[in-house]
Amino acid sequence: MTAAVEVPPTPLPSADPVLQVRNLVKHFPVRGSGVTRRTVGEIHAVCDVSFDVARGETLGVVGESGCGKSTTGRAILNLQPATSGQVIYDGKDVTQLTGSALRVVRRDMQLVFQDPFASLNPRMTVNNLVGEPLVIHHIGESKQARRDVVAELLRTVGLNPEHGNRYAHEFSGGQRQRIGIARAIALEPKVLVLDEPVSALDVSIQAGVVNLLEDLQDRLGLSYVFIAHDLSVVRHIADRVAVMYLGRIVEVATRDALFERPAHPYTRALLSAIPIPDPRKERERRRIVLVGDVPSPAAPPSGCRFRTRCQVFRDDLNDDQRQLCIEQHPALEERGQGHPVSCHYADVERVV
Amino acid sequence: MTDVTVPKPDMIKADGPQRDVSSRDFTVRRRSQSALVLRRFLQHRLAVISLVVFLVLVLLSLFAETWWQYTSTTITDDLSQGPSLKHPMGTDSTGHDLLAKVLAGARVSVLVALLVAVLSTAFGTVFGALSGFYGGRADTLMMRFVDLILTVPSLAILITLGATIAGGGGDPIVIALILASLSWLQIARIIRGLFLSLREKEYVEAARCLGASNRRIIFRHLLPNAVGPIIVNATIVVAVAILAETALSFLGFGIKFPSTSLGLLVAEGQSAASTRPWLFYFPGLVIVLIALTINFVGDGLRDALDPQQNRVRA
Incomplete structure (x- = not known):
């Protein structure tokens, strides 16, 4: 170190x-x-x-x-x-x-972006967007464990975990910003x-x-x-x-x-x-x-x-x-x- | 087709296991992404029809021996016959049944075309992606290299390669490699330009902020967003490859007898276009059919893979 x-x-x-x-x-x-x-x-x-x-x-x-x-x-x-x-x-x-x-x-240290439209990859589902930091940092043993964490994160920011399979463009601006916040706090x-x-x-x-x-x-x-x-x-x-x-x-x-x-x-x-x-x-x-x-x-x-x-x-x-x-x-x-x-x-x- | 499970009246009345519907806003069945892609593809009617036509064509040519009485080398007594029940596409001057030859040719042509499309798309995409993503000096070097090859007339290179590497044997796979070695250039340029703009997107910065590696950014974030142009170009390459193979075979540096291809057949039939037009038009028609169906399939694939595309065709 x-x-x-x-x-x-x-x-x-x-x-x-x-x-x-x-x-x-x-x-x-x-x-x-x-x-x-x-x-x-x-x-x-x-x-x-x-x-x-x-x-x-x-x-x-x-x-x-x-x-x-x-x-x-x-x-x-x-x-x-x-x-x-x-x-x-x-x-x-x-x-x-x-x-x-x-x-x-x-x-x-994480960043929440200004533009919730541009900062979410249009080709990724909410589950993948919010789960990506977990994958990058190898958090969670299994796919299912990660999925549970993502569902919990979505609940934390006031989104319905059942919508995790949707794409960012299917949400409103405020909801997208919540997705961005969920992604930013995923790593605690x-x-x-x-x-x-x-x-x-x-x-x-x-x-x-x-x-x-x-x-x-x-x-x-x-x-x-x-x-x-x-x-x-x-x-x-x-x-x-x-x-x-x-x-x-x-x-x-x-x-x-x-x-x-x-x-x-x-x-x-x-x-x-x-x-x-x-x-x-x-x-x-x-x-x-x-x-x-x-x-x-x-x-x-x-x-x-x-x-x-x-x-x-x-x-x-x-x-x-x-x-x-x-x-x-x-x-x-x-x-x-x-x-x-x-x-x-x-x-x-x-x-x- | 209903995705929203509505509580049925008898379900609510029943005392047994009753699903708690009120605690959820509404219940949506989880649909996997591949199922969604398939669904969107199936909604593209032209693409589905094209796929069926193309597959039928491929299957017919692959299993030609089992259902058609002649092979491409059978010599019949009918010389230069027009289309008839016995010879649906007529015969040539040596008595070969043209349908049998077209089937054999289609087999080779489709193999060559698909191989060229896959090889050149894969290589061109990776080359262009790296060039565009890293930019700077590497980008300049890589793109000047592409420009350099593009300045040389492609036919000259094809002929040289065809005469030396193929060694006059006319192996379809070697021909495919030769064609692919030139057709990746355009794809590389297009993907490079695309990546130059995509890498500046904010979601790339977001991924970097999460600690994503360059590899992850290229393959997970940028490539999926470049899928549309990649597929469109791949389908164009299929059509171009069939035509290039035709040109090469016509000049005598491509597929050779006894092997045959649609291009070779068109080349042979071209001299007889006015006297025995069937020799020219039938193989040509099959070429057009293959190129068209592949283009439509590619069109449907691109739409199906685009999550923002939800237009339902009439």
């Missing part, structure tokens, strides 16, 4: 961490169109991301499209090799593992990376799947990395929330702290976009509307990556203050808000 890896310190430690991510970086090469296909640039998908996930905890990861949430999830599972950094599980650096050592870790993992597990589903179905996930967490003691862009879902399920922007975590806090006292201007803008189911309140509150698009991750802005769209940078700062934002990347650290935030001029403002 590989020797335990030394874990560098992190600005946001947590007690009893089951998964530790340190300085995770993922760059994708941009190749030219010529014959030699030289690498002409790099997409900075994930930059220096560090966090801990405690046993039984749900860490929400939020941010807009293209900010590196999913890539972070894939890199944690070594489905996409990280450019640098460490993902430490059980004393081992997952990014360095290959072959059978990686397979061992896969038993403990410790950590589940949920890559936007409910965003492809109807709102009416979302609640059912979210409740199932919470229920499973209580019963099986799972830790979740819950990737989402729907803040109301995250507010419901997450214990802690990390906000990502352009490949970096800009703020991490417990759920209540984040929603009550958002310190980063980007977080405030995100939160102000949550609709409030009360028309009177909704009309009165101040919305922070971000202008422009996310800058190209191939050429991220210098200093603070958010400054090109930052309402504070635009409206509240003078030129001297702006210079700091342009020149220096604000480290993710405690700045008097009670939780780490990556902004030179972090401020608390109630927006929800």
